[in-house]
Amino acid sequence: MLVKVFGSAVFGVEATTITVEVNIDKGIGYHLVGLPDNAIKESSYRISAALNNNGYRLPGKKITLNMAPADMRKEGSAYDLTLALGILTASNQIKGGNIHEYIIMGELSLDGSLQPIKGALPIAIKAREEGFKGFILPKQNVKEAAIVNGLDVYGVDNIQEVIDYFEGTSNLKPLMIDTRKEFYNNMQNPEFDFADVKGQESIKRCMEIAAAGGHNIILIGPPGSGKTMLAKRLPTILPPMTLNEALETTKIHSVVGRIKEHSGLMNQRPFRSPHHTISNVALVGGGSYPQPGEISLSHNGVLFLDELPEFKRDVLEVMRQPLEDREVTISRAKFTVTYPSSFMLVASMNPSPSGYFPDDAQAISTSAHEMQRYLSKISGPLLDRIDIHIEVQPVPFEKLTEERRGEPSSEIRKRVTTAREFQSKRFNEIDNVHYNAQMSVKQIRQYCVLNEKSKTLLKNAMDKLNLSARAYDRILKVARTIADLEEVLNINPDHIAEAIQYRSLDREGWLG
Template sequence: MVAKTFGGAVHGVDARTIMVEVSVGQGVRFFMSGLPDNAIKESQHRIESALKSASYFMPRNKTVVNLAPADIRKEGSAYDLSIAVCILKASAQITTEKLGEYIIMGELALDGKLRPIKGVLPIAIQARKEKFKGFILPADNAREAAIVNDLEILPVNTLKEAVDFLEGKISIEPVYVDTREVFASKVNHYDTDFKDVQGQENIKRALEIAAAGGHNVIMIGPPGAGKTMLAKRLPTILPPLTLNEALETTKIHSVAGKLGRDAALITARPFRSPHHTISDVALVGGGGNPQPGEISLSNNGVLFLDELPEFKRTVLEVMRQPMEERRVTISRAKVSIDYPANFMLVASMNPCPCGYFNHPEKECVCGPGIVHRYLSKISGPLLDRIDLHVEVVPVSFDEMTANRKTETSDEIRERVVQARNIQANRFKQQEYIYCNAMMPSNMVKEVCAVNEAGKALLKTAMERLGLSARAYDRILKVSRTVADLAASEEIKVEHLAEAIQYRSLDRDGWAG
């Protein structure tokens, strides 16, 4: 007898439906086909123990399990439940006719309990597209899948519970999540706020400009100056996630298995801060079983690289293409997978190995050429993609102990949103361009036109400060954002002057 049901396989951040077929007939042994990986091949032992725990038995006849399409590699332990119920149906231990109506997935423990699985959200979205009645899955994954409307999400805790539902012995109340209500109630919920930061007003201003224009930023300063503290608060002033962005971000975290237990929807912009020992595969994604990397997990949010020169050169260089294209492509011999990578890069670094070059009070003890060699660990092409270079100086005792009221993240975010609205209107005819930082070079001259006084200032800056040619476009883009924050249609001299000061690492002789 042959039984069929359905599961799902994740491909990138999307899913496709997999048919699970089981045939029980004359002969002996257990066979599995359809390019299963080791985790699926080992499911025989988990299923046998789980069936025994639920008072069923594993057929001793010839049992063939096929996962179709058979030419696509299947990975993970999520097919345990669908294979188990198919075996029961094919061996006539149950008589249900509902197997074809549902996507059925879950990992079985030896005692028949169900463990959570990865990639539930994209599988649920695909199930709704293909008009399945519902999705039977582990209870821990139910809220994650329930943000997909028009699909019955049926949480089960054990194999026995799933079988009893399919046979009509029990009913299960579908889990329902009001996606818009969850999104509205939790959007912009952060544990940090800029009001906690005393002093550093110039750095706050730089981060406001970065948030308003979507610019990448690097902060250079001595240890303890507050670089990490400021970076962690950058997501709090970014525009709120839209519902579509929240769904896209949640899909990526679902595929990577990074959603917490009983999580439903990511409503705050991600902030990822990998350690400097990270590998290039962990940063951009990939591996034998391709998974999204840190740059994709920070999609629609912030990727913070602390102590930038300490990262391996190869790790930093693999970011260059994703930073331009806003996505990363993982190519293998038989498959090519795209992951979104629309993130803001925020980096921090000490100005030298000892940390005190250009310090107002402490003396740098690094020898001649060491500072330059330290900074040269960061390549020119990578710096070319960072618009704002900000020098951070330590906060004085008087500033730390002052009781003056500082701006909250909400107040700063309001100005950022107004500037982003101006940019959204400016680029409404341009697909895939949403902010000033995304402008290609051919648009800069048109959008960032400056008057004669502005050209004279730029010329003087290039000559006197020794700014490199690559700084020119970046200054224009940043000055356009400064003008947007001031609600000015044209770029004025003061906007250019503020943008010029954010090119520290382009100045000749900065590193001694």
């Protein structure tokens, strides 16, 4: 007897429906075809034990299972439940008249219980697109998949519950979630808050500007000056995620199985902080069967690279193109996958190999050659993509012992959100430009027009501070954002003066 059941495979952040054809005929043997990987090939042992422990059996006949399309590589243990139900239906051990109306996925334990799967959200989206009646999956993933409205999503604990449902002896209830209500109701108070940061008012201002314009930023300061503390609080002042951004972000984290059990839609912007020993593939994504890297897991959020010069230079170089394109494409011989990677880069570094500024009392004398070698670990093209450089000084004792709390993140976020709305209207008719950091040279010339006083100030600053040519456009972008925070149309000399302060690494002679 031939039976067809349906599962799904995830490539990139999109799912593809897989048809599992099960044919039972005279003879003996178990033949699984259709380019399965080792995890799927081993499923026969898990399926046999799970069926035996639940009062069923693997028929002693010739079983042929084909996973179509047969030329597409399938991987992972999530097809166990799909294959098991196909075998039970094809051998007439259970009724399965309407089994073809469902996508069925789940990894089987030997006792028949189910383990969570990866990619539940993109699978659910694809199931709804293709008109399936429902999606049966492990209970741990049900809330994640139920985000998709218009599809019945059933969470089950073990294979027996699924069998009883198709036999008609029990009635599974689909989990119903009002996605919009769930998203807005679960806007939790963030763990971190700028109110906890003592002092550092100028750095907070700088972070506000970076958030308002989507500018990449590098913090330069000695150990203990608060660089990491400030970076962790940046997501709390970024505008709240839209529902579309939340769905995009959740899909990426779902593909790699990073959604917490019994969790649904992500509503906080991601903050990723990889260690400096990270490899190229782990940062940008890839592998034999490509998976998203840290830059994609940071999509719509913040990627924090602590101690930037400690990262291998080639690792930093592969990040240059994704920073420009806001996506990363991974090519293999037979297929190509594209992952979104629109994130804010926040980096930190010590000002010298000793960890301190040259004029600091704790600084160890360092030669000009050593200082230059330390800074040269970061390439010019990467620095080109960082709009704001700011020096972070240690907080004095008087500030640390102050009882007064600083301005909370919620108040800063209101100003940032207003500035972003200002930019959205400006770039409304331009594709792929939503905030100031994304402006091209043409758009900078159009939207960052300077009056004579501003031009004179900028020219004098570039001459006296020996600012490099690459600093020019960055200063204009940042000045545009400062003007947007003040809700004024024209850039004035005050905006230019403040923006000039945020180009520390472009000053000739910096670091000796």
